[in-house]
Amino acid sequence: MSLRQFLDSKVAPHFHDGGKLQKYYVFYEMFDTMLYSPSSVTNTASHVRDGIDLKRVMMTVWFAAMPALLFGMFNVGYQANLQITDFGYQPIEGWRTAIVAALTGFDHSSLFANLLHGAVYYIPIMIVVYIGGFIWEGLFAWKRGHEVNEGFFVTGILFTLILPPSIPLWQVFLGISFGVVVGKEVFGGTGKNFLNPALVGRAFLYFAYPAQMSG
Known part of the structure; x- marks a missing residue:
C-alpha cells in the first residue's frame, strides 16, 4: 500500500465530515498538500485554466x-x-x-x-x-x-x-x-x-x- 492510498483509506476519513477529528481537518489538509497536489481543482469555463x-x-x-x-x-x-x-x-x-x-x-x-x-x-x-x-x-x-x-x-x-x-x-x-x-x-x-x-x-x-x- 502506497502512502497516498494509506492516507486516503486510513487517515483522511477521520478528518472529513462525520469523522471524529473533523474539526482538525485544516491541519490534516495542510500536511497533505505539502506532499501531494490539492484534490480540488477549477473546472468551470469562467476561470483561467492552467497547469500551475x-x-x-x-x-x-x-x-x-x-x-x-x-x-x-x-x-x-x-x-x-x-x-x-x-x-x-x-x-x-x-x-x-x-x-x-x-x-x-x-x-x-x-x-x-x-x-x-x-x-x-x-x-x-x-x-x-x-x-x-x-x-x-x-x-x-x-x-x-x-x-x-x-x-x-x-x-x-x-x-x-x-x-x-x-x-x-x-x-x-x-x-x-x-x-x-x-x-x-x-x-x-x-x-x-x-x-x-x-x-x-x-x-x-x-x-x-x-x-x-x-x-
Missing part, C-alpha cells in the same frame, strides 16, 4: 530562494571561521560551537566547515519560524473554517533570511508571530493583506529589540 496553481507558485518561489539560503549559510560560516582562525576572535560559547568544534573545526578554507557553521545558526531559526508560523496559520484557518494557505512557505524562508544569525530563538518566535498575525491574518489572510508579513515581523524585532537586530 498557488501551491506550485509558492513552491517555485521557495526553491528559487535556495541559492540565497545556501550561500547565506556558507557566508555566515566563512566569516565566523575567518575571524576565529585568522584574527584570533573567540567563538560564541554554546552548543553550536561545540558541534562545529567536534565535527569540522573552524577551518575557513573548508566548504563543509563553513556550511556547517552557518547551518547550526540558520536551521534552528528556520525550524522555529515554521513551527511558530504554522501554529498561527493553523489556528486562524481552524477558526475561520478554511484551508491553510501555502503562502507561509515563502514568508517563512524570507523571514529567516533577513534575521541576524545570533538572534535568540524566542525572539524569532515573537517576530514571526507578530508578522503573521498583525501583518497578514488580521486583514483576512493571503490575498487580503497589504503588508509583507516577513518585513512586519522584522520591523517589530528591530524596534522591540534593537540591540540584537542592529549589532
